[in-house]
Amino acid sequence: MRFTTEQRLDDGVLEREFTLGEIPGILWTPASSPTPAPLVLVGHPGGLRRMYPRVAARARHTAAQGFAAVTIELPGAGDRPRSAAADQARADLRRALEAGEPVDEIVERLVPPLVDQAVPEWQATLDAVLALPEVGGPVGYSGGLIGVGIRLAVVEPRISAAVLFAGSYVPRAMVEEARQVTVPLLVLLQWDDEGNDRQLALDLFDAFGSREKTLHANLGGHTGVPDFEGEDATRFLTRHLR
Amino acid sequence: MRFTTEQRLDDGVLEREFTLGEIPGILWTPASSPTPAPLVLVGHPGGLRRMYPRVAARARHTAAQGFAAVTIELPGAGDRPRSAAADQARADLRRALEAGEPVDEIVERLVPPLVDQAVPEWQATLDAVLALPEVGGPVGYSGGLIGVGIRLAVVEPRISAAVLFAGSYVPRAMVEEARQVTVPLLVLLQWDDEGNDRQLALDLFDAFGSREKTLHANLGGHTGVPDFEGEDATRFLTRHLR
Numbered sequence: 001m002r003f004t005t006e007q008r009l010d011d012g013v014l015e016r017e018f019t020l021g022e023i024p025g026i027l028w029t030p031a032s033s034p035t036p037a038p039l040v041l042v043g044h045p046g047g048l049r050r051m052y053p054r055v056a057a058r059a060r061h062t063a064a065q066g067f068a069a070v071t072i073e074l075p076g077a078g079d080r081p082r083s084a085a086a087d088q089a090r091a092d093l094r095r096a097l098e099a100g101e102p103v104d105e106i107v108e109r110l111v112p113p114l115v116d117q118a119v120p121e122w123q124a125t126l127d128a129v130l131a132l133p134e135v136g137g138p139v140g141y142s143g144g145l146i147g148v149g150i151r152l153a154v155v156e157p158r159i160s161a162a163v164l165f166a167g168s169y170v171p172r173a174m175v176e177e178a179r180q181v182t183v184p185l186l187v188l189l190q191w192d193d194e195g196n197d198r199q200l201a202l203d204l205f206d207a208f209g210s211r212e213k214t215l216h217a218n219l220g221g222h223t224g225v226p227d228f229e230g231e232d233a234t235r236f237l238t239r240h241l242r
Numbered sequence: 243m244r245f246t247t248e249q250r251l252d253d254g255v256l257e258r259e260f261t262l263g264e265i266p267g268i269l270w271t272p273a274s275s276p277t278p279a280p281l282v283l284v285g286h287p288g289g290l291r292r293m294y295p296r297v298a299a300r301a302r303h304t305a306a307q308g309f310a311a312v313t314i315e316l317p318g319a320g321d322r323p324r325s326a327a328a329d330q331a332r333a334d335l336r337r338a339l340e341a342g343e344p345v346d347e348i349v350e351r352l353v354p355p356l357v358d359q360a361v362p363e364w365q366a367t368l369d370a371v372l373a374l375p376e377v378g379g380p381v382g383y384s385g386g387l388i389g390v391g392i393r394l395a396v397v398e399p400r401i402s403a404a405v406l407f408a409g410s411y412v413p414r415a416m417v418e419e420a421r422q423v424t425v426p427l428l429v430l431l432q433w434d435d436e437g438n439d440r441q442l443a444l445d446l447f448d449a450f451g452s453r454e455k456t457l458h459a460n461l462g463g464h465t466g467v468p469d470f471e472g473e474d475a476t477r478f479l480t481r482h483l484r
Contacts, residue, residue, distance in 0.1 A: 191448070191457075202444070205459070206433070214468075215433075215459035217447070226456075228481070232474070239470070 001128040003027075013063040015056070020128055023121055024048065024079065025072035026056070028063040029134055036136025037068040038241040039129060041122060041152070041159075043143035046077030046114075054223075058143070058230060065234050067241070068135040072125050074145065075117040086110060093169075097194075107169040115147040115174075122152055130158075138241045142233060146204075147174050153181045161185070161240035163233045166201040167193050167222050175200070175207050184212040186236040188229060193222045243370040245269075255305040257298070262370055265363055266290065266321065267314035268298070270305040271376055278378025279310040280483040281371060283364060283394070283401075285385035288319030288356075296465075300385070300472060307476050309483070310377040314367050316387065317359040328352060335411075339436075349411040357389040357416075364394055372400075380483045384475060388446075389416050395423045403427070403482035405475045408443035409435050409464050417442070417449050426454040428478040430471060435464045 005017040012031025017024065026048070030037055042059050044051045048071065059069035076083040089110035096103045129135050138160040141149045149164045154177060163186045185208055189201050205215045214236075218226055247259040254273025259266065268290070272279055284301050286293045290313065301311035318325040331352035338345045371377050383391045384405040391406045396419060405428045427450055431443050447457045456478075460468050 211461065212468075213461050215457065217457035217459070219453065219455050226454075228477075235470075 001131075009060065011060060011064050013060050015060075020072065020121075020125055022080070023072050023125070025070060025125060026059070027129060028056075028059045028069040030063050030066050030068070033066060033134060036134060037066060038137065038237075039126075039135050039139045040067045040069045040237060040241075041126070041139065041141045042069050042071040043141060043145055043148055043165075044071060044074075045144045046074035048073045048078050050078075055143075058233075061230055062142070062234060062237070065238065067237065068129065070125060070129050072121060074148075075114060075121070083113075086114065103169060104172075108171050108173075111145070111147045111169060111171050112173065114145070115151050118145070118148050119151045119155065122148065123156055126156070126158060140237045140241050142237065146170060150174055150178055150181060153183050153185075159183060161237060163188065163236060165225075166204055167196055169196070170200060170204055175204050178204055178207040179209045181208050182210050184236075184240050185210045185214070186233060187213065187215045188225060188233075189215060189217040190222055190224060191217050191219050192224075196222065243373075251302065253302060253306050255302050257302075262314065262363075262367055264322070265314050265367070267312060267367060268301070269371060270298075270301045270311040272305050272308050272310070275308060275376060278376060279308060280379065280479075281368075281377050281381045282309045282311045282479060282483075283368070283381065283383045284311050284313040285383060285387055285390055285407075286313060286316075287386045288316035290315045290320045292320075297385075300475075303472055304384070304476060304479070307480060309479065310371065312367060312371050314363060316390075317356060317363070325355075328356065345411060346414075350413050350415075353387075353389050353411060353413050354415065356387070357393050360387070360390050361393045361397065364390065365398055368398070368400060382479045382483050384479065388412060392416055392420055392423060395425050395427075401425060403479060405430065405478060407467075408446055409438055411438070412442060412446055417446050420446055420449040421451045423450050424452050426478075426482050427452045427456070428475060429455065429457045430467060430475075431457060431459040432464055432466060433459050433461050434466075438464065 001020050003016045003018045007015050014029045016027045040062050044055050062069045076086040092106045139158045140161045142163040144165045146164050149162050153159050153162050161184045166189045187205050243262050245258045245260045249257050256271045258269045282304050286297050304311045318328040335348045380402040381400045382403045386407045388406050391404050395401050395404050403426045408431045429447050
């Protein structure tokens with residue numbers, strides 16, 4: 001893990017860009033923390049530069065509450081080497097959405113390989129960040145891509161709680177995988193998400209094996225998550241990680 | 243409005259029982275309030291003595307946050323004069339639930355007359371409580387019977403926000419009425435509510451005409467609402483009433 005930039009933000013949070021092998025990422029740590037800060041993995045659907053304003057706002061809010069927060073670029077997204085198959089699937093997805101056509105087959109093609117590749121990278125990031133003296137456990141996951149969150153919650157025992165945004169396309173196979181998730185969950189759903197399958201999101205919430213799971217559904221489209229949900233997510237993480 | 247008992251509770255909240263005509267009720271007011279406190283109408287499914295522990299806990303939590311809170315007995319419930327038709331419908335409902343039989347027809351028979359009778363009583367309570375110098379506007383509704391909450395939100399312009407528990411049986415006609423609700427809503431749903439129709443609750447959430455509406459669904463049965471939902475409800479009311 002090699003830090004490439006470092007800046008102290010207005011709220012005292014330290015923001016550092018890094019590379020981990022070929023993977024670019026960003027780490028936010030609280031202004032001051034007497035003990036190692038619990039860690040939140042901040043997920044997103046790929047394209048970290050494009051997503052930066054939203055991802056950084058969530059991460060800084062989290063860090064201001066005493067957590068460390070880290071994110072990495074997804075495989076094949078942003079400045080990372082492209083995958084012809086993934087690029088094709090993304091283009092097909094956009095076309096199908098614009099034409100109002102079914103996207104199930106495209107999602108099955110796009111998401112599982114992405115999850116397979118991304119999850120070990122998130123785990124390597126977890127190893128590297130937890131080795132820093134200012135960061136400790138426990139660890140939570142927060143955000144999209146929901147497939148990455150589901151898989152991490154299943155395979156990574158260091159994850160103690162997760163906030164999942166049911167606003168990305170979910171392959172049917174991941175609904176089955178969701179049954180194996182047992183950590184406390186807060187699931188966010190935008191009720192009028194354009195092109196998102198509301199019933200699939202509800203089926204997914206139903207499938208999670210966790211004994212404590214809460215669904216927060218709000219009116220509005222994909223990017224319309226109300227600000228108060230950020231505060232609710234931080235409270236949820238505080239309840240389970242501190 | 244005639245106060246019949248008065249006690250100062252551990253947390254400084256003043257709890258007073260009262261009668262308004264023939265209707266018994268309870269008012270909770272904050273320990274101290276420099277200005278008139280905003281008011282929360284605390285709804286319940288009837289049987290105030292039986293419901294007292296849960297209703298009072300919610301009301302005291304609300305009052306401790308600087309709100310006045312009031313509840314009244316439902317028509318035909320608790321010590322109030324019985325209605326033969328309502329008693330029959332309640333007995334039929336219990337029998338149908340135990341036998342796992344459909345309850346739609348019974349709900350259509352039980353709930354609408356109850357709502358028709360209860361809502362003017364809640365409005366009279368609102369008049370009486372708002373006349374007290376220590377209580378001011380704005381006003382919120384919180385709890386069941388959800389039909390009462392829906393009707394009040396439609397017909398009573400003094401209601402500015404509502405927390406509705408979608409855990410009571412809802413006649414189909416009230417789903418239509420829900421389209422006329424425009425105040426901000428927090429709707430609570432217990433995902434595994436015994437005998438409650440989850441799809442009907444989701445249809446109801448979808449139907450509300452409010453521009454700001456949030457659904458909180460939690461795992462568990464009818465009485466299993468997690469404690470943190472009480473805090474979320476108070477935060478919602480604080481956001482809209484203060």
